[in-house]
Amino acid sequence: MATAEQVKALIRSHSSHDDEQFRSVALQIAAHSARQGNTRLAEELRAHVEQSRRPQAPAGSPRAVPIARPTGELAGLVSASYPQTRLVDMVLSPAARAQLQSVVHQQHQRDRLRFHGLAPKRRLLLIGPPGVGKTMTAAALAGECQLPLMFVQLHALITKFMGETAAKLHLVFDAMAETRGVYLFDEFDAIGAARNSTNDVGEIRRVVNSFLQFLERDDSDSLIIAATNFVGMLDEALFRRFDDVIRYEIPDGAAVRALIENRLAPFQLVGVRWKSVTSAAEGLSHAEVIRACEESARSAVLSDTSEITGVALADTLRARARMRHSNSNPVE
Ligand SMILES: Nc1ncnc2c1ncn2[C@@H]1O[C@H](COP(=O)(O)OP(=O)(O)OP(=O)(O)O)[C@@H](O)[C@H]1O
Numbered sequence: 001m002a003t004a005e006q007v008k009a010l011i012r013s014h015s016s017h018d019d020e021q022f023r024s025v026a027l028q029i030a031a032h033s034a035r036q037g038n039t040r041l042a043e044e045l046r047a048h049v050e051q052s053r054r055p056q057a058p059a060g061s062p063r064a065v066p067i068a069r070p071t072g073e074l075a076g077l078v079s080a081s082y083p084q085t086r087l088v089d090m091v092l093s094p095a096a097r098a099q100l101q102s103v104v105h106q107q108h109q110r111d112r113l114r115f116h117g118l119a120p121k122r123r124l125l126l127i128g129p130p131g132v133g134k135t136m137t138a139a140a141l142a143g144e145c146q147l148p149l150m151f152v153q154l155h156a157l158i159t160k161f162m163g164e165t166a167a168k169l170h171l172v173f174d175a176m177a178e179t180r181g182v183y184l185f186d187e188f189d190a191i192g193a194a195r196n197s198t199n200d201v202g203e204i205r206r207v208v209n210s211f212l213q214f215l216e217r218d219d220s221d222s223l224i225i226a227a228t229n230f231v232g233m234l235d236e237a238l239f240r241r242f243d244d245v246i247r248y249e250i251p252d253g254a255a256v257r258a259l260i261e262n263r264l265a266p267f268q269l270v271g272v273r274w275k276s277v278t279s280a281a282e283g284l285s286h287a288e289v290i291r292a293c294e295e296s297a298r299s300a301v302l303s304d305t306s307e308i309t310g311v312a313l314a315d316t317l318r319a320r321a322r323m324r325h326s327n328s329n330p331v332e
């Protein structure tokens with residue numbers, strides 16, 4: 001919301017027919033809203049201001065650049081989206097769900113916490129094997145908190161020229177303070193790994209250290225999420241900097257069943273013996289179980305039926321498992 005001063009300034013500029021001043025105050029309100037995380041309002045205000053600069057533009061003309069869309073050099077480093085994913089869409093272990101719900105709760109109550117001099121949890125490290133929902137978690141947190149998901153492109157961030165990398169990192173951390181969002185450093189190993197690597201010249205260490213310093217010093221209202229599937233690469237110094245570490249595992253039988261029932265809800269499952277279906281899925285990740293479900297769904301649709309049998313489902317799951325084995329044992 002705008003401050004009382006901003007509202008007074010708006011009215012003054014309106015009475016004195018000072019359009020430029022009016023737009024400038026409106027943009028200040030937009031920036032203020034963006035800093036508070038109300039990026040949609042900010043985007044709308046900006047679009048209105050832009051529109052008012054083009055009085056002859058017909059209704060429905062192209063909108064202004066959304067405020068949460070990174071521009072300039074930042075555009076190559078961070079991409080923004082507004083996911084609608086929610087935590088209920090995810091199959092999670094009770095522990096991970098409780099941790100994530102507490103993060104969302106604290107974000108919703110952040111004014112109350114700040115009033116008492118407390119900061120909500122907002123630096124999270126997500127650890128787990130591939131395909132268990134780490135990236136999806138960042139989207140779900142963005143969806144729950146109605147914030148943009150700012151995907152930090154690590155490959156663009158880490159260049160051969162380390163001095164450049166640190167400068168880019170600086171830009172990203174500046175953006176966190178400027179625009180509240182969920183900032184995801186996916187496949188974080190890329191940064192974490194550099195710290196321990198043997199070709200660790202002073203430059204690499206400086207970059208990692210500067211990431212840690214940024215992380216520690218950062219006082220923004222944004223959520224910072226680092227995801228990795230290679231915990232061995234991360235050292236103590238990294239762990240200490242996060243407010244919470246959330247661990248993900250390959251789904252157990254109950255989780256596999258929940259994934260299948262959710263994904264195949266529009267279909268009728270017939271003759272499913274869950275024991276044999278879940279044993280066919282043993283060792284598969286959430287993502288692989290979902291892929292197998294989609295394969296079964298495709299076959300059903302193409303056979304003009306809304307029924308999927310337990311046997312067919314178990315077969316596609318086993319086919320998925322075989323695919324994984326042939327990938328993990330490449331021919332020498
Ligand atoms: N816990 C989960 N609950 C529901 N669906 C899931 C879950 N985990 C993964 N999926 C499904 O698998 C897809 C891929 O998962 P995601 O990209 O989040 O995995 P990841 O852990 O980030 O993997 P990687 O380490 O390979 O990046 C999701 O988009 C979703 O469809």
Ligand SMILES: [Mg+2]
Nearest residue numbers: 134135186227
């Ligand atoms: Mg991922």
